[in-house]
Amino acid sequence: MMLILMDVWDSVRGFMASGGDVLWLVAAVLFLMWVLMLERYWYLNWISPKQHQAVIASWEAREETTSWHAHRIREAWVSQAKQDLNARMLLIKTLVAICPMIGLLGTVTGMISVFDVMAVQGTSNARLMAAGISMATMPTMAGMVAALSGVFFSTRLDSKMRISLEKLKDSMPHH
Template sequence: MMLYLMDIWDSVRGFMAAGGDVLWLVAAVLFVMWVLMLERYWYLNWISPNEHKAIISSWDAREDSTSWYAHRIRESWISQAKQNLNARMLFIKTLVAICPMIGLLGTVTGMISVFDVMAVHGTSNARMMAAGISMATMPTMAGMVAALSGVFFSTRLDAKMKISLEKLKDSMRHH
């Protein structure tokens, strides 16, 4: 088992070395993005149902649910629940949007490396240019894969949050 983990670590290190320093930045952004998305899934599945039950029980305990003031209180509680649900979603979506841009930064730095090799050694040394080309393509690929995973899961998360909020609204009857 330990040997297997060492092989995986060596593969990751080789991939990161071939992709250059920008690949570490892509990995850091991806890590932060996934930590935030997992936190939002945790909040959505374990914390918000209890908060919504408390809001619904507070609403049901009110004697007045028909006046103008009662409607404003209901809207305020729903708005607070919406804010709690959408917390950090803008930051997650920003990180998703940044991933391809960081990958393109890797493309630029890799091509600069290729041009540097061409200036020093000429165009005849394809082996030395290959390292720069690898540094140009791997961060782009990694940034796109990171963005795609983020788009898919943040969209699902957003949809689940909207459904949760609608269920809360439907549970708070008003006349």
Template sequence: MMLFLMDIWDSVRGFMASGGDVLWLVAAVLFLMWVLMLERYWYLNWISPKQHQAIIAAWDAREDSTSWYAHRIREAWMSQAKQDLNARMLIIKTLVAICPMIGLLGTVTGMIQVFDVMAVHGTSNARMMAAGISMATMPTMAGMVAALSGVFFSTRLDAKMKISLERLKDSLPHH
């Protein structure tokens, strides 16, 4: 088992080395994005239902659910629930959007390295140019993969949040 983990670590280190320093930035943004998305999934599945049940119980305990004041209270509770559900979603969507940009930063830095090799050694040293090309393509690929995973799961998360909010709205009847 330990040998297997060492092999995996060596593969990750080799991949990160072939992509340059920008690949570490992509990894950090990806890690932060996934921590925030997992926190939102946790909130949506375990915390939010309890809060929604408390709101429903408070609404059902009200004697007045038809007056103008009751409607404003219902709207305030719905607004608070929506705000709690959508917390940190803007950060997640921003991180998803910047992943490809960070990958493009890696492309630029890799191509600068290729041009440096060409300026010093000429175009005859293909091996040295290959390292720069690798540093140009790896971060771009990693940034796109990170963004695609983030788009897929943040969209699913957003849809689940909307469904949860609609269920809460349907549980608070007003006449």
């Protein structure tokens, strides 16, 4: 088992070395994005239902639910639930949008490395230029893959949050 982990770690280190320092930045943004998304999934599946049940119980415990004042209270509770559900979603979406930009930063730094090799060694040393081209393409690919995974899961998370909020609204009838 330890040998397999060592092989995996060596593969990851080799991949990260071929992409340059910008690839570490892509990895850090990807890690933060996934930590935030997992926290939102955890909140949506375990914390939010309990809070929604408490709000529904408070609404049902009210004697009067038809006046203007009762409707404003209902709206405030629904608004608070919506705010709690959408917490950190803007940050997640921003991180998703930043991933391809960081990848493009890697493209620029990799091409600068290629041009630096060309200036020092000339255009005849393809092996040295290949390292720069790798540094240009790997972060771009990683940034796009990170963004795609983030787009898919953040959209799904957003949809589940909207459904949860609609269920809360439907559970609090107002006449």
